[in-house]
Amino acid sequence: MQRCDVLLTGGTVIDGTGAATRRADVAIESGRILHIGDCSAIKADAVIDVTGQVVAPGFIDVHTHDDWALLATPDMAFKVTQGVTSVVAGNCGISAAPFSAKGDLPAPFDVIPGISEGRFDTVAGYAKAVTYTRPAVNVRLLAGHSSLRASVMGGDLERSASGSEIEAMRDALELALRQGAAGLSSGLDYPAALSAPMEEMVQLAGVLKGHERAVYTSHMRDESDTVIASVRETLETGQRSGARVVISHHKCAGKANFGKSVETLKLIDAARRDHEVALDVYPYVASSTxxxxxxxxxxxxxxxxxxxxxxxxxxxxxxxxxxxxxxxxxxxxxxxxxxxxxYFDMDEGDLQRIMQHPAAMIGSDGLPGVDKPHPRLWGTFPRVLGRYVRELKLLELTQAIHKMTGLSAAQFGLNDRGVVREGYVADLVVFDPEQVADLADFDHPTRPSRGINHVMVNGALALTDGQQTTTRAGAFLT
Ligand SMILES: [Zn+2]
The missing domain is CATH 3.30.1490.130 (D-aminoacylase. Domain 3)
Incomplete structure (x- = not known):
């Protein structure tokens, strides 16, 4: 008789591709999905009855600033309790590697407490630290433009880079990609990168072309009064460099800009006819930085x-x-x-329109390491499932899961994750679709969510019966 480590019985599988739900057992063996369907012929070391619950790929948080939290607080409770099994770190131009700058740096480097302690010259060095620490979730790292700038230009960032500085950044980025970085991120809205012209980004993003599935993610130059010009700039950067683009935490901030997402999404759709463009969004009308x-x-x-x-x-x-x-x-x-x-700066109509876009993924943009963070750090994924799927019926459940898993894995080059499929890595979440909800709010921002019952990372249970375990099975993903 065939055997397996864990058997999930009686659940409803949502596979992450956007396909319809189906009733199926799921057998897990040696960290991978062995079989989906009738598993009565498989003998399991452990059987978990998940009748009435959804079995989905573990959520992939595509927009995080968890680079340092993974090392400082490796239990990653704020992610595991949401059903997140992998995070993409290094967003908005700030990454733990490659980052060899010394001394104090301007915003947004101050956003993340602990940043001054851990600066890694190379992605390989950061990967080693992750492997040694073994956090509870997996991490995929972007190389941050501002980190590259600070490494090459020191603290003198409020100017454009010279030709030789751009060359040095291109070399560092090339090495980062070879060592497993997912792509390049930028934070052009901040003093550390505001002076970088589009040409600098075109030059840097051009390095991505030689690397399969490498992506350029951008916190654009402006998300308020000139948001439309910023979308155009980002799309043009992608077209001119040949790099795939992800627009970060897309929003139209400030009352005067409410409703502009109609136009920004039209621009994105037009660009998508001949270039790959996606975006991420979090389910709140307040931002934080x-x-x-x-x-x-x-x-x-x-x-x-x-x-x-x-x-x-x-x-x-x-x-x-x-x-x-x-x-x-x-x-x-x-x-x-x-x-x-x-900042309470957004419109619910824009938020819903952006979230419904077929290329929109869910990313929390949560900022760890502060006592009273924005509640998105603890609540993003259950909030989408509770509020926007079950209560408001804005999204189908299968569609919402796709935006948290299959779409995200494809965008960030995670080839054997993000889908419940035989042979794929067993990063899984089991949740109750009638109960799942965020409990973190602006007054109680660190309350864990409800309805997330089991979370499996690389085949190991990180959370079971709603309680986090002491198992930490996360890895640095390439
Ligand atoms: Zn950002």
């Missing part, structure tokens, strides 16, 4: 979540802080530096 004066006009309501010189103001609204201090919002912002904030 460094507290930066440039971003103030996009939101009336801004919550300060951390401030190095003024920790006593953590969790307070910027307007209240400014009023107490008798100063303008701009002055308060400068007095709080460095600081992080949540």
């Amino acid at each position: 460094s507290l930066i004066e440039r971003f103030l006009p996009s939101a009336d309501d801004i919550k300060v979540i951390w401030s190095t010189p003024h920790p006593e103001q953590d969790g307070r609204m910027l307007n209240d802080i400014a009023a107490d201090w008798g100063v303008s919002r701009e002055k308060a912002t400068s007095m709080l530096q460095p600081a992080g904030a949540i």
